[in-house]
Amino acid sequence: MNGKNIKALVFDVFGTVVDWRTSIARQAEEFGSKHGVEANWDQFADDWRDGYHSGMIKVNSGEDKWKIVDEIHRDRLELLLEKYEFPALEEDEIAYFNKSWHRLEGWPDSTAGLNRLKSKFIVASLSNGNVSLLTNMAKFANLPWDAVLSAELAGKYKTHPWAYQRTAQLLGLEPEEVMLVAAHNGDLRGAINAGLHAALVTRPKEFGNSKKPDLEPEPDFAFFAKDFHDLADQLGCE
Amino acid sequence: MNGKNIKALVFDVFGTVVDWRTSIARQAEEFGSKHGVEANWDQFADDWRDGYHSGMIKVNSGEDKWKIVDEIHRDRLELLLEKYEFPALEEDEIAYFNKSWHRLEGWPDSTAGLNRLKSKFIVASLSNGNVSLLTNMAKFANLPWDAVLSAELAGKYKTHPWAYQRTAQLLGLEPEEVMLVAAHNGDLRGAINAGLHAALVTRPKEFGNSKKPDLEPEPDFAFFAKDFHDLADQLGCE
Numbered sequence: 463m464n465g466k467n468i469k470a471l472v473f474d475v476f477g478t479v480v481d482w483r484t485s486i487a488r489q490a491e492e493f494g495s496k497h498g499v500e501a502n503w504d505q506f507a508d509d510w511r512d513g514y515h516s517g518m519i520k521v522n523s524g525e526d527k528w529k530i531v532d533e534i535h536r537d538r539l540e541l542l543l544e545k546y547e548f549p550a551l552e553e554d555e556i557a558y559f560n561k562s563w564h565r566l567e568g569w570p571d572s573t574a575g576l577n578r579l580k581s582k583f584i585v586a587s588l589s590n591g592n593v594s595l596l597t598n599m600a601k602f603a604n605l606p607w608d609a610v611l612s613a614e615l616a617g618k619y620k621t622h623p624w625a626y627q628r629t630a631q632l633l634g635l636e637p638e639e640v641m642l643v644a645a646h647n648g649d650l651r652g653a654i655n656a657g658l659h660a661a662l663v664t665r666p667k668e669f670g671n672s673k674k675p676d677l678e679p680e681p682d683f684a685f686f687a688k689d690f691h692d693l694a695d696q697l698g699c700e
Numbered sequence: 701m702n703g704k705n706i707k708a709l710v711f712d713v714f715g716t717v718v719d720w721r722t723s724i725a726r727q728a729e730e731f732g733s734k735h736g737v738e739a740n741w742d743q744f745a746d747d748w749r750d751g752y753h754s755g756m757i758k759v760n761s762g763e764d765k766w767k768i769v770d771e772i773h774r775d776r777l778e779l780l781l782e783k784y785e786f787p788a789l790e791e792d793e794i795a796y797f798n799k800s801w802h803r804l805e806g807w808p809d810s811t812a813g814l815n816r817l818k819s820k821f822i823v824a825s826l827s828n829g830n831v832s833l834l835t836n837m838a839k840f841a842n843l844p845w846d847a848v849l850s851a852e853l854a855g856k857y858k859t860h861p862w863a864y865q866r867t868a869q870l871l872g873l874e875p876e877e878v879m880l881v882a883a884h885n886g887d888l889r890g891a892i893n894a895g896l897h898a899a900l901v902t903r904p905k906e907f908g909n910s911k912k913p914d915l916e917p918e919p920d921f922a923f924f925a926k927d928f929h930d931l932a933d934q935l936g937c938e
Contacts, residue, residue: 532872584835594872597822597847609835609848614870632852634770634832 466641466659466684470633471579472588472611474620474644475596476514477668479576479587480566480603483507489562494546501546508672509545513538518590518619530592530614536560563591564598569665573604575690578699586611588629588642590619609633621652630658641684643693647676650683661685663693704879704897704922708871709817710826710849712858712882713834714752715906717814717825718804718841721745727800732784739784746910747783751776756828756857768830768852774798801829802836807903811842813928816937824849826867826880828857847871859890868896879922881931885914888921899923901931 476482486507494501517534520526529537539560543551579585586609587596596610609632613619616628630637637657644650645668650660662679664687669675679686687693714720724745732739755772758764767775777798781789817823824847825834834848847870851857854866868875875895882888883906888898900917902925907913917924925931 584839586835592872593847593849593870597824597871601822601846608839609831610846611831615853632831633835634830 467639468583468641468659469635469639470584470586470630471641471643471661472586472626472629472633472658473576474642474646474649475587475589475591475599476566477665478643478645478663479572479605480568480599481665481668482511482563482566483668483670485566486510486562489559489565493559493562494548497548497551499546499548504670504672506542506546508669509542510535510538513541514590522619522622528617530595531563531590532560532592532595535563561595561598564595565602566599568603568605569689571689571691573606575694576606578694579690579697580606580608582697582699584608584633586629586633588620588626589613590625620649621655623652623656626653626656626658643690645676647680651680654682659684661687661693663687663689705877706821706879706897707873707877708822708824708868709879709881709899710824710864710867710871710896711814712880712884712887713825713827713829713837714804715903716881716883716901717810717843718806718837719903719906720749720801720804721906721908723804724748724800727797727803731797731800732786735786735789737784737786742908742910744780744784746907747780748773748776751779752828760857760860766855768833769801769828770798770830770833773801799833799836802833803840804837806841806843807927809927809929811844813932814844816932817928817935818844818846820935820937822846822871824867824871826858826864827851828863858887859893861890861894864891864894864896881928883914885918889918892920897922899925899931901925901927 473479487503490506491503514534521529576585587607588611589596590613592614593610593612596612600607611629613625616625618624630640641659641661642653643661643663645663645665653660660683662683664677666675711717725741728744729741759767814823825845826849827834828851830852831848831850834850838845849867851863854863856862865875868878879897879899880891881899881901883901883903891898898921900921902915904913923934
């Protein structure tokens with residue numbers, strides 16, 4: 463029916479399934495307000511997110527030993543608390559705020575769309591976020607994963623091929639039986655390089671006005687959809 | 701409220717959550733019937749299960765390299781197909797039958813009880829079964845795991861302490877924030893040795909009349925319940 467014998471859909475999460483920027487900006491504003499700090503909180507969210515990318519590059523290159531994303535977020539947060547001139551804070555408060563990334567809201571179609579896709583395919587996360595982050599987020603945002611899979615279980619971050627291939631292995635599938643669903647062409651290119659199929663779902667609001675989203679598929683992407691319902695329609699899900 | 705700061709319940713699966721013996725005997729009978737083989741299929745199920753234990757011991761001792769449970773089941777199945785005098789079979793048929801263990805029915809209280817427990821705790825599998833087996837089983841038996849965790853992610857089978865401790869680590873929790881729920885005192889002893897709490901849920905029908913079930917808790921088990929609803933009641937779940 464999909465013509466490709468796809469048995470599992472695996473999902474990029476930050477940006478594709480959840481609206482990290484709005485959720486982080488909102489929590490940061492609350493946190494700042496509590497501690498008497500004013501700032502552009504959208505910018506704060508972007509600043510925090512930038513640390514995620516550079517932290518992962520250091521791990522995949524071998525410059526840093528393996529660190530889960532909670533630790534990468536914490537490293538960056540320490541710098542941001544100084545940069546944004548927060549007062550001295552209790553460890554418990556910092557730890558709770560660092561877990562703002564466990565408390566991200568889904569896009570409006572995420573839960574219902576995943577439930578439709580789940581009726582016909584295995585649906586699993588394939589995020590660089592660590593398993594506990596993804597597990598807590600799934601409870602918070604009501605994401606009905608069949609399995610919570612993560613680059614943590616590969617010991618390599620996307621877009622390293624092993625992050626994708628390990629996920630297929632854990633699902634007992636060949637790479638070509640798995641399709642990555644993501645809002646980011648670079649991630650989808652990584653999946654194709656690892657032997658998976660690729661579906662671009664656009665999330666035009668992910669970055670606000672700070673950065674251009676990917677809105678056009680590359681020629682070898684198998685599917686191109688405007689949200690999870692559109693993808694479910696194209697895949698023949700009820 | 702539970703007096704122990706427990707944040708996650710992790711579950712033994714074979715016997716505790718699903719009725720493997722009835723489910724395997726039924727599928728084996730169908731398979732035998734198709735191929736003109738008659739046998740005591742309860743005995744066949746027990747024979748197959750025995751290979752699981754001996755296969756894991758060889759892995760944990762280092763005698764065998766790491767093998768997932770699907771492979772351990774397959775090793776045993778090859779012997780049983782001879783012993784029970786099956787005719788020559790196609791590879792696809794053997795592979796499908798080997799995955800009978802992915803198609804096990806839950807006990808009558810499993811789905812509803814897990815949903816109640818899930819309202820208050822993270823609920824995750826902690827089985828020796830591989831991730832793909834557990835993921836497929838969860839879809840088949842409607843098991844609403846927050847996360848599908850497995851000894852496969854530790855590279856050691858229970859009752860090795862790392863199987864339990866790795867699960868706590870992946871959940872971002874200390875061992876004492878996690879409780880194993882199981883129908884088997886040996887598994888619960890392994891959990892306590894690894895720093896987790898233990899809850900015995902009895903499954904008197906697990907072995908039919910072939911083997912005595914564990915029906916009495918040991919003194920340091922934190923909870924003792926007759927099914928998942930009873931456990932949910934004791935833990936104050938709605």
